[in-house]
Amino acid sequence: MEPRGVGILGAAYTRFGERQDANMAELAWEAFRDAIAEANLEPRDIGPAFVSNMGMWSSESLPAVLVSEALGLGGGSMRVEAACSSGSAAVKAAYDAVASGGADVALALGVEKMKESTTPTVVELIGRAGNYMWEFENFGLTFPGYYALYATAYMSRYGAREEDLCGVAVKNHYYGSLNERAQFRNRITVEKCMSSPYVAWPLKLYDCSPITDGAAAVILASDDFIRRHGGEVTWIRGIGAATGTANLSRRADFLGLDAARRAAREAYARAGIDPEGAARSFDLAEVHDCFTIAEVMAYEDLGFARRGEGISLVREGQTYKGGLIPVNLDGGLKAKGHPIGATGESMVAELHHQLLGKVGGERQADVRRGSALAHNVGGTGHYAYVTVLSLEGR
């Protein structure tokens, strides 16, 4: 059976960064308000709600209830967690709820307040989300350390340099400087990145995504509903998801993320995309650049470049606008920010507006192909979600 068509009627993300001006409910409302206005719907039109939130640093233990109440929703709800890919998991769950025929309209809403804790606390809590019992307790690895293992392996194998990785940060800060909702609006140079302090060699401060408050919402609806209701729509053409081992000693190599490759294969199969021509199938992509090395591996895991050649895309500027495949035109996790539970929805919201030509200005991609991809990783490939959007339904 073919799933019925599911489109996005409205989507939004809040200003990311330090948001002491808004509590969790207010942040959620800020994203929802914009999404529901774009969708031209009322809260009573929303069926089930899927709230993504990591929340290890939060005193709020039932975020889905808090959000439902703040938004005036009473339908079935649940919290969804898939580490840093929680937002994409919520989009997937909302997609399933509509594709099943059980609901006309569903909400995926991610919200995260991380800035209330100190940086060392958050870094430690995120570190526990690796392989807790073995790696965290025995070796004390936190995420910069995990991704540093990937960076050193990649540099050693393929001759990439720290300067090359900095190129990713320079690009993403450039696009962040153009995005009024980005956490970091400052442009940086390779020199500035290179002179920033090491967090875990070879990763420096500017190789790392920040700690962020923010929310993002995506409102999905069935093809039937959209036909009756009208509106500017992007369509979900395929979602791929995979789970990888939590134990890094069981991974085949540190040159890419197996779960991301499997998720991409599934998404491409569902969306009818030739994996060989992936880079030429999309107008742009959002990829999970929690660290600069992660963006480079994503190019390869998604088939935008062959193994070992992702770094060439950076050197040649092929992931800027006008290049082979523009990536992270919103600034990415690196500069837009990474409010863990909301990152996935914010990627989808960004692509929705890019495909509809609503971003405008210097950040607006050329969308002649009418298709875009979001790549969202949880942990170090513990989870991977790949979502393909298109201007055309099935």
Place this chain on the structure above:
Amino acid sequence: MEPRGVGILGAAYTRFGERQDANMAELAWEAFRDAIAEANLEPRDIGPAFVSNMGMWSSESLPAVLVSEALGLGGGSMRVEAACSSGSAAVKAAYDAVASGGADVALALGVEKMKESTTPTVVELIGRAGNYMWEFENFGLTFPGYYALYATAYMSRYGAREEDLCGVAVKNHYYGSLNERAQFRNRITVEKCMSSPYVAWPLKLYDCSPITDGAAAVILASDDFIRRHGGEVTWIRGIGAATGTANLSRRADFLGLDAARRAAREAYARAGIDPEGAARSFDLAEVHDCFTIAEVMAYEDLGFARRGEGISLVREGQTYKGGLIPVNLDGGLKAKGHPIGATGESMVAELHHQLLGKVGGERQADVRRGSALAHNVGGTGHYAYVTVLSLEGR
């Protein structure tokens, strides 16, 4: 569009109680091993996995990854949380994943290890899952206190007595004594219940469900897959879900749970059940007896009795086998135990085996109607999920 038919091919729950003999992965495996054997499937046949876990007391921050790895699963996965109804939320998410046509087989697996923390710690952590900022911080209410508010209101309004509430505990301990996987196998009397110490007046020790370790698994598959694969199947005929306010001062009364009523209405509509004849539509029900008063309110919220008359069902023994509607023939949360994240799946697993006549012995219900209901509440009606199973597909 009608969702495609989704059936249950296998289901199981572990022995509940203090399970220091098994870590989280081992508990999950124990439930999965039995469910997949019943389904006659291999781990590679499983598509997406939805892992329900509350986990506030756990050092494991990515339980869905831990469980996927322990079970040999690599498909998309996510953790699902809806407080004490997390298990039913996972069943709903797995149902949607199959009903959408996106997957042939999906897993809902709940696991919870609560006994590693002390009782006061768990009680406090659960208490935070009410309305944290207002009710917990200001008034320090924990769950026995919340449900005591409901008990006093119900007793005052409808003339129920503490002895009547104890009748629920006596019944559920009776069935628990017959269930080899139940946490409590001891039968009790009304006198024993009445002489147990108060936890929060009028609720005494024997009015309260325990703190429990356990896991439960449900394997769902599409009608097409089931037709090809074969096996003894129960069908999911309808799921209703609703979210209620977290703020008790906003609730209309303390005599029932509005979210449970709305979830029941939705489930009945989807399953084509006349709400007026609900008690005569099912062979048996599993209801959320976290406290004895909760089971009484459930009778009314589900339409098994009119408002104020639920307590009569207890007095008349109408929810024993042979009565109007047998309830919690596995011992319920009260005696089988309440490992929060696994409770919902364990209800569905119990009903699956009851409908198939596999329970046997004194606990086996007469299943001539071929239909059964699970009612699972999160918080004090913050969440409600109602799931209707049937021997017949659509």
